Amino acid sequence: MLDLMEQYGWRPQAWAALSNxxxxxxxxxxxxxxxxxxxxxxxxxxxxxxxxxLDGVAGRKVWHNYWDSQITYTASYFARLKYVHENPVHHGLVSHAEQYDWCSARWFSKNSSSAMVKTVSSYKTDRISIADDF
Structure with a gap:
């Protein structure tokens, strides 16, 4: 996913890939x-x-759709960064997001300033409306 994003000129800020x-x-x-x-x-x-x-099957549809949105407010951007970083915790896969190998939480913690990490972690995510009941 990250390689293809780069090929298309996107600059990833946060990501989380779960099984579904x-x-x-x-x-x-x-x-x-x-x-x-x-x-x-x-x-x-x-x-x-x-x-x-990997599963030894052919032709199975893995992904069924997608939703996108354009983030235009700084507060919404920071809240969504936190939401995506914390998604593996939200789904009970790990107790700390940095433990999950297929998300950006560890990368973000290591590559961002402590002020940025503190800023993003201070945002609430309870008002974000994202289909995520999988």
Whole structure:
């Protein structure tokens, strides 16, 4: 997913890939809205081929749809970063997000300033409306 995002000019800010869904926050390139569907289609196709090969099946549909939104407010951006970083905790997979290998929480903690980590962790996520009851 990260390699394809880079190929399409997206700059990932937060990501979490779980067994039945994923989230990402990214800074889009100038043509990002036009190419988002193309990028996600390729992510879905390539990851489905990979997972089906691991499971020894062919042609199974892995991802069924996606939702996107354009974040325009700073507070919403920080809250969504926290939400995505913490998604593995939200789903009970780990007790601390940094323990989950397929999300950006550990990367974010190591590569961001302590002020940025503190800022993002201070935001509440209870008012975010995201389909996430999987």
């Amino acid at each position: 869904h994923y989230h990402f926050v990214g800074l889009s390139p100038k043509d990002g809205t036009q190419r988002l569907a193309e990028m996600l289609s390729q992510i879905h196709r390539e990851s489905a081929i990979f997972v089906n090969k």
